[in-house]
Amino acid sequence: MDQGRNQNWTQVFFDKQRSKWCLAQLQRLRTLVDSLSRPGDQRPQTVLFCGDQKRNEALSSLFPTIWEARIGGDAGGISIHADAQTVEANAPLFLAVSNPMKISSGFSEDVDFESVIWHQGGENEWMGLNDAIHSRLLFLFTDVVCVFADDLGGIKPAVDLVERWWAACDGRPSQHPEGVWPTVIIFATDHNEDRFSQPHEVVDKRAGPSSRQQTLALIKTAEQCSSKTLQSFLEEAWDRRARRGNLFPASQLPDLFQAATKHLAGTRDIPFSFTISSYNPTKAYLHSLIAWLKLSVPHLGEHVALDMVGSAILFEAYPPEGHVYHPMDVWEGRYQRYVVEACDRVFPTPDQDVRKSDPSRISERPAVKLLTLFAEEFGKGGDWSLRARIAHLREVSGPLTRLDFRQNFVCLLCLASPPENVLKCAHSLCDQCVVRTGQPLPYHEYLFRVQCPLCTDMSTTKISLRPPTAGIRAWSMDGGGIRGYSQLCIFRRLENDCGCPLVNFVDFGIGTSAGGINILAMLACRWDLNDCLNLFTRFANQMFRKPKSAIGRAYARFNQIIKGCLYTRAQVNNVINQAFGKHSSRSMFDCSSAKIAVTSCYDFTKPALLTSYNGVKPQNKDPRLNQSERLDCDEEVLRITSYKIGDAANRTSSIPLIMQGFEDRLADGGLWAQNPSGLVIPEIERITGEDSSMLDLLISVGTGRASSDVTDQEFPLQSILERFGILGSVATFLLRKTFEHLDPESVHKQLLDCLSPSIYYRLNVELTPPLPRLDDVSAMTAIHAKVDHTDFSQPFRDIRLALLSSSFFFELEEMPKFKNGSYFCKGTIRRRVSAKNVKALLKSLHCENINFLLSRPQSEQSGSYLNDASGCHDVVGKYDATEKYCYMCRKFHLPVSFSVNTLGERVWLSAQLSNGMRRRISNFPRPMNWFVARQNLRNSKKLSCSGLDPGFKTKYKLRRCKV
Template identity: 25%
Template sequence: MQLLLAQVNVRTSLPRISHDDLTLSCHTHIRSPLHWTPKSINGLTDMAFEIFVYPFTDIFCFFADDFGGLDGLSHFIGRFSTFNGAKGVKPRAIIIATARPEDGYSVPREFSTIFSAITIFSVNMKNARAVADITDFIVAEMSAVSASLRAYRTLFSAFQLDEIFQYVSKRYLKGYVAPINLIETARIHNPIPLGLTKHMQSIFSFRQPLTKDWKSHLVTTLSTSFFREWSSMDPQVFRAQDIFDTLYRPIYSSVVNKTFVDSELLRKKYLHFDGAIRNEFCKLVDAFRNGGRDYREVQLEAFKGLGDFRSALIDQNSCFGCLCRNVDLQFSCRHALCELCIVYFGILYSRYTYRLPECPFCFKKVGITYRVKPPTAGVRILSIDGGGVRGIVPLQLLQKVESSLGLPIAVQDMFDIAFGTSSGGIIIFGLLLNGWSLQACEEMFVRMASAAFRPRTNFLGLPIVSALQRGLVSYVKDSYYCEKGLSQALESAFGLQRLLTSPSHASENGCKVGITVAVAADASPQIMTTYAANPSSPIHNKKGYSQVEPRSKILVVDAALSTSAAPWYFKAHSIPGVGDFMDGGVWKNNPTEVALAEAQELWPESKVDLILSVGTGTQLQADSNPTKASGSGFFGKGFLSRLYKSFMSSLDGEKVWNDLWSRLSSEQRQVCFRLNTLFQEPIPRLDDVSKLPTMRAVASQKIPASVSDLSQTFLCTMFYAELERSPHYYDGAYECDLVIRCRWDHDKSVSKATLMQLQQRKYLFFINDNQVLPLPHMAAFSEFSIPVRVMLPSLTTDCYIRIGRHVGDAKDISGFPAHPQKLLQLQGHTSNFRRSAFPLPTRRLRSGAKRQRLS
């Protein structure tokens, strides 16, 4: 039962409220000026009554004597006869009179236009029971109102009502008097995805005959997608038919009108389907609300009605679980889902790890495990340069990092997004998609390099004649090396049927993977990824490159051949139905900036925790003598020589890194690390397989100075924190209950090993520069989590959680510093009408865990 008490002052002037009057310690107060000028005091109060009081008050209790009787009250009510309610149920009116006229009461006509029920309650105020009788009567009326609102599904919680009031207050300040639509208001902070319109058009692209079966399939597909989208809302508010009419019918009509602009007959027939879609949507909502089943069960049951239409849903780029996004993962049955639908249809295995035992469309067993980045955690980025055979260098450098961590997990599994170019892209695929260890990846890389850079044939005759013959053949074949050797090696490593969208080691560990390529025709920059782009991101169209689509048709082998097709060495690689591509190094041989842009698009509100850029070697110092450096003679200064040297210079990832570093802020530089090897001798050629042992030895000789600092950053970002509940305002400050967790809490052995590493390093947790707990005590917990309570002066005051030996050398945990308002947003609590996209099991604090209170 909800209760809103409002005392309406009907005097000709309003009392001023001084600052001293607002002394409540349990609520914050906001003062805002009006952006419009009322014509009179009555105009000010009338508008307040129309916007604030009438739409959200369920029972009006009038004391007739205060208005000089019913006639005076009728005159007052007449000013509001045009008011509109917001909750679908008109308020009830109770008129309390102290004297009963001889001819009885006559209810003024004005009352019936704005009240659903009017009761005149006669009471003798001198009677000791008068107040109690009035109270009992109002409580009885409240029960009746609650029943009506519950039936209309507009019985809001106090938090939801407060959210609506805040929105209405802003409208009042700007002078807006038009009635609000509560359903639209409830979706302000949770708007319908922009992709729904685009992906709904993919349904009509099938253009099947208007048979009874096709209509049934269309109705099922669209009603379930609307049901899936509706699942992001509070399931108990608003009637299903009102939700459909407000949110989904306009979108459906718009898509039909745009799709069938060339056929009036088809347009009218498809528009007529909206009634059937509406009925089916309402059935799904009612089945959820009244059937005791969860969203997933209701939608899976509906999918059984798709019948043979399931075969039309394979190899599609649109997610038919929601019709709002591109697919992220494709199953062995060739159906696919976006990330949010994988979470939606999956079963929670551990925190932010989900398992999908079967395909929701055809119900074949798929056995998928999928992990998502915790919303409040930051982003860790890995980038590996291209460099042909010099790819052996980053593998050695990463082994140094992995050894310094001392954890039972591969270093590549500690990143949220990873990008590579050319040989760096192949390494990224091996480490992340296949889950190879660094040692296994090195062995495979050596075999690939030997197979790739094998001369076409041995030419006979004088060396100069042999060189000319080889050059002529290379010109005719459009490449110096045959693609066959590299292709066979890649097929052996990644298979012939594996797609970029196929389940992988990376998807099991929550890592997004991508490579850079260039279009062969015009060298325009593009990327190939294992994940769908985020078109709603503000930077989506400002990145300077595009994503190759459809990803559902790109094999991993084709992507690897595309990113490694360096001009002259290999010819451009052709992917049927997609395009011709060459080495991404021609525009970005160091993909760090690309990986950073992609991270900002995928997680626009998340803090970047770590950027690790790994190079393939650079020369210690270029020769400063321009005459000597440029070579001599015709071949040294000729066009081909200059073109070759220009291309090789563009492949120097160190120059790209230095350019990026110069544009980073001081705060960003603190989380950026560059690992590379300096060669005393000239850098080995991209195809010089004979130098592999030498490069391995040089890269293994010395541990980079930044590895120690990097390992601390890795360990600190293994932890993140979440709000356990909404902050509570108390005594002038916000009481925030946080829980510090480990990113690898789905693997207890890793969590324990991480804590042991912190113990060995004598690290401590510091919150706002206060020591929290010594690590030996934390290691005794059966499940790692540290409950902490902090007091902050405002919701936008940053909270700092750091790990280190001392406050001065401590580093932030993942995603921090962060303020409560940001944490609420990241955890999906931007609206009290919204349901989290990543539902987690609620759990009480462990009986042995004490909450640390820090101010």
């Protein structure tokens, strides 16, 4: 068992520069947990020894091996150690040592700590702070507290210390019941104070309410501090915690301790809650509840709708292999306040029969359902909460058929998250419910066959999800009317160079105007590029057909002046419906492959996005409102997921003065985002809940640019406006700023400054000015020729390398193991595209194999941060024609292993081709603790591919099989 250089569990010290007491979060507990053989199954028990000399004598007698390792650490710190003889047991023993009468006066700079939390208070508050740390932090994770009265000056000072502990936490260390609080034992050799001969007298006279009698004992003689005595108290503590669901796996203890430390530093009055720290629903959960109640109550009634909330809480609160808290603790700590508030919002009138005089009575029905289902299903093993949820849904399957299920604002299984996937039966599920209920399919990563758990429909739906540790590959297409034809020509050239379909290498696509139509055709309709080119040509010829006679052209101009447009709404709808065919009536939200967004503009003033996804943040819409009312909100960007593909194509390309506007006041997205590349990073944050580091690749495709920047050209009216003096100069300035705002190259210049050249690629062609008009169909031939003659060899080569390297991602197979001062990491490199596509890219790059390198750079400068890391490179694996498959799931599986100094150390995994080209694989550089959190390895077990396990994103993960 490791006895590292710093053995302190936590440490308090005074910072003279800031004049504040500090509480350091150290890595010691995590180090001990990582040293255990089965941290996911073992449930440690902790004994806290408080004192000085007599404490040391007892420890030397009971645990001589640990004492030889010089237990104690800093005299003012609180150290923790593991008993080497119990590390393989189901309940390993942790020993904590503190001196409640001393505190650190300084803090060593070389101590390894995650962060420092500043606790408000002056230097004279050290005693109260030390008492609060013992009672409100250490007691939460301690089963038995041994106080050695001789080291404190006798029994009376020892009892006074216990009184101060209970006073520091107001008699309640945490929100758990008294039965799981630690047992305090006072060891003393003083036989003169007979009035403390009975334990209950100490409690009644000194420690307050008699409800704490079972948590305080008094033993007079130090000889009774034996292993037998400790074992009896530990067994009692184990039984009490087991009855209340308070036995935590060792893998959860470091995160719980970190949460408790932050809680202590930030809040003095509210006891710490384990149930809330494990999972605390946010306001998004409230929005989901409100959406569900508004949808279901008119059809199902209040009782049925709230009963479904109860079974959904059970399903959400008890994931497979998750910690089983007492259901009443779960209800009161997590969900009660949200259910009450949702009921108050949905049922504002108290005169309804079910509410009578108490408007909160109806919110108690979920608690009753939760307790009932818990009692019926708990103990059956496996995913019992899922079985209980599905059984309850089948009970109310009759009333459920009366609901209009084609909605996109709440997952109908968990009622806790916005959905992202629509099944054939029109029910919608979130990603986590897809993983938990779906069957993983062979050959492809994170491809599931899902049978609807809500109805009796036997049909199945294939749903593909992005792996949680893989980054996002994004496309962005500018607006430009007829010049959007160049984008399809560029992509066809790139696809020919790659030798495989490009739609297999995209996770997110965004477009404006003509670029939006191209994105919808390629990603929503899944058409190949030849079909997309034919579609664009047919669409342009039908939409922008010009009258041949002079009279016809004059009439068209006159009609434009009278009606304010060249093409009516009916004409545009007819052309769009013919172009997209059967896909025109499909909802954008039904597209469950790549995420799609097209830009629009509301009332010419407010930006809007029409999306095929919800993301991790709630959308700004109310399901009870009609579509036009949903747009009236104060958010910066409107996001709407309810549009059909044909309607979205209409809105994103509705050019003012050319096409007639729509009733919902949505117009061409080019009015605010001619180049939507700048929206990619904010949308990635909405999709993933993380920052821009999730971006693997961004390909931005323009619609042609003039040979010189538009800002350098003289505007058509500039020479005239300059004759009007100051007013003309102001008008010229405003006109120039307007052209700069509409210039897509200005966004391109901004992205060059904030994104690495190995991530961001801009593809565009130079056109001879003046640029073709937005409706000039005759320019398509010249645009095609210009694309064919433009040299894209270098950017195409870099893009092919980026597509190839980002096709591989890394996953940890198990928690990193702490050995010999470093963490041993065992994982696999996996592939998220088919072998055929990888071979095609290798062939296009004139290579046959790939070496995977591990790098530890000395610095993280922008040049090496994302592509080439300086320092030594270790070959950890190789990809060639003889692929390594898992024999059960038939997926690419390349085992790799390496060591890191700390879990926070950033490492690079890169793919090096045989011709020397090298680029990082998906989502690197990353520290290993990011993968641990993303895969939720601390709370899950390593199981086979036959089912599912907690960990996907933040809750569930796919079971992996053994090679």
